[in-house]
Amino acid sequence: MNDIQINDTTLRDGEQAAGVAFTVDEKIALASFMDAIGVHELEVGIPAMGSEEARAISAITHLDLRTSLIGWNRAVRSDIEASIACGLKRVHISIPVSEIQIAAKFQGDVQGVLRRLREAVQFAVDQGLYVAVGGEDSSRADESFLLDVALSVEEWGGSRFRFCDTVGILDPMKTSQKVAHLVQHLSIPVEMHTHNDFGLATANALAGLQAGATSVNTTVNGLGERAGNAALEEVVMALKQMYNVNLGINTRRLRELSDLVAQASGCSVPPWKAIVGENAFAHEAGIHAHGILKNPNTYEPFAPEEVGWQRRLVVGKHSGRHLVSNVLQQNGITLSKEEIATVLEGVRNLSVKFKRSLTVEELLNLVPERRVAHGIS
Numbered sequence: 526m527n528d529i530q531i532n533d534t535t536l537r538d539g540e541q542a543a544g545v546a547f548t549v550d551e552k553i554a555l556a557s558f559m560d561a562i563g564v565h566e567l568e569v570g571i572p573a574m575g576s577e578e579a580r581a582i583s584a585i586t587h588l589d590l591r592t593s594l595i596g597w598n599r600a601v602r603s604d605i606e607a608s609i610a611c612g613l614k615r616v617h618i619s620i621p622v623s624e625i626q627i628a629a630k631f632q633g634d635v636q637g638v639l640r641r642l643r644e645a646v647q648f649a650v651d652q653g654l655y656v657a658v659g660g661e662d663s664s665r666a667d668e669s670f671l672l673d674v675a676l677s678v679e680e681w682g683g684s685r686f687r688f689c690d691t692v693g694i695l696d697p698m699k700t701s702q703k704v705a706h707l708v709q710h711l712s713i714p715v716e717m718h719t720h721n722d723f724g725l726a727t728a729n730a731l732a733g734l735q736a737g738a739t740s741v742n743t744t745v746n747g748l749g750e751r752a753g754n755a756a757l758e759e760v761v762m763a764l765k766q767m768y769n770v771n772l773g774i775n776t777r778r779l780r781e782l783s784d785l786v787a788q789a790s791g792c793s794v795p796p797w798k799a800i801v802g803e804n805a806f807a808h809e810a811g812i813h814a815h816g817i818l819k820n821p822n823t824y825e826p827f828a829p830e831e832v833g834w835q836r837r838l839v840v841g842k843h844s845g846r847h848l849v850s851n852v853l854q855q856n857g858i859t860l861s862k863e864e865i866a867t868v869l870e871g872v873r874n875l876s877v878k879f880k881r882s883l884t885v886e887e888l889l890n891l892v893p894e895r896r897v898a899h900g901i902s
């Protein structure tokens with residue numbers, strides 16, 4: 526896998542998550558942050574929406590960022606004109622390619638759909654724009670029709686074709702087979718756009734890249750329509766750690782970026798979320814903590830600092846004596862084996878009672894001498 530480009534769509538598909546609406550300032554701040562950490566391309570929004578959206582996109586195009594900026598459009602001339610008016614030099618033009626979508630949206634008029642696409646692509650190319658095309662619902666499209674559309678895009682001067690698993694129904698094997706078929710026949714790059722309806726967005730995005738796609742859509746925290754998209758932090762770290770592909774992105778700021786998007790979207794990140802979740806590098810279980818204390822590689826795929834986290838050892842219901850003893854020692858308390866066992870019993874009881882792990886202070890209060898010294902009964 527070489528020369529892979531991230532095209533992050535937090536500001537377009539991410540914002541399409543139900544209930545999410547970024548302000549102009551938030552869009553500017555997120556675009557600037559992603560630019561600063563080295564994300565290659567940003568799908569900044571939908572100029573045809575007008576008003577606030579167009580204002581935000583125009584403001585971003587005036588920032589003079591290093592990252593490439595692309596706007597999302599329907600195969601409609603006025604959409605593309607709106608992109609140009611925002612100062613965009615790159616347009617993404619979307620067209621439904623599956624029977625179900627063409628039937629519902631265009632009364633099954635396949636020729637009409639192709640005509641719209643050709644006119645839109647040729648108009649955009651004539652304006653001197655970089656033109657990418659997305660096959661909406663590619664994963665459910667007839668494969669030979671999909672290839673015909675993509676080859677036509679290439680012939681009309683399009684520079685990239687997006688394979689969309691719009692409703693997230695593929696698995697990595699099927700993704701690989703479908704994307705390899707496209708890549709084999711196209712000279713223009715293929716871009717992956719995967720949704721997470723079955724929790725496979727990141728896996729499918731990676732499968733597409735392995736099959737020869739060279740661009741991939743992501744969103745921070747996996748934010749997006751319904752169950753979301755392939756998460757930026759997951760794709761970047763999987764490429765780095767599993768495939769030794771370094772994209773030149775400053776991964777140490779991924780957690781910070783995740784926080785920014787959580788705040789701006791109002792969608793908090795679950796603690797177990799891969800890479801950026803609060804528990805991604807937290808260890809409570811006795812056997813795990815025992816291993817971690819000897820060598821962090823026993824239960825961590827990579828060092829937390831690589832993504833801006835710090836390891837946390839947490840005392841709770843599942844902890845064992847090695848962890849308890851370690852935390853106590855860090856606080857200047859050394860107990861016998863029997864005393865640790867008693868403290869551990871207290872830890873388990875309190876954790877169940879509080880339904881959470883304990884603070885260090887709560888742990889220290891379980892030490893008998895300390896209870897006496899502090900007058901706690």
Ligand SMILES: CC(C)(COP(=O)(O)OP(=O)(O)OC[C@H]1O[C@@H](n2cnc3c(N)ncnc32)[C@H](O)[C@@H]1OP(=O)(O)O)[C@@H](O)C(=O)NCCC(=O)NCCS
Nearest residue numbers: 541571573574598599600601618619620621630631641661
């Ligand atoms: C794009 C937008 C401004 C259009 O608004 P609208 O004119 O009020 O129309 P609606 O959203 O109700 O309906 C969509 C229209 O676009 C058409 N359309 C859908 N996809 C299309 C495509 N890829 N190319 C051309 N036309 C398309 C539909 O057929 C329908 O057309 P009609 O009004 O002639 O029936 C509005 O939907 C919007 O703000 N969307 C932003 C978010 C979004 O929908 N993203 C989805 C990405 S798939």
Ligand SMILES: O=C(O)CC[C@@](O)(CC(=O)O)C(=O)O
Nearest residue numbers: 619620659660661662689691
């Ligand atoms: O860019 C495209 O061509 C389509 C992208 C899209 O996000 C559209 C959507 O449902 O919002 C998808 O998943 O198909």
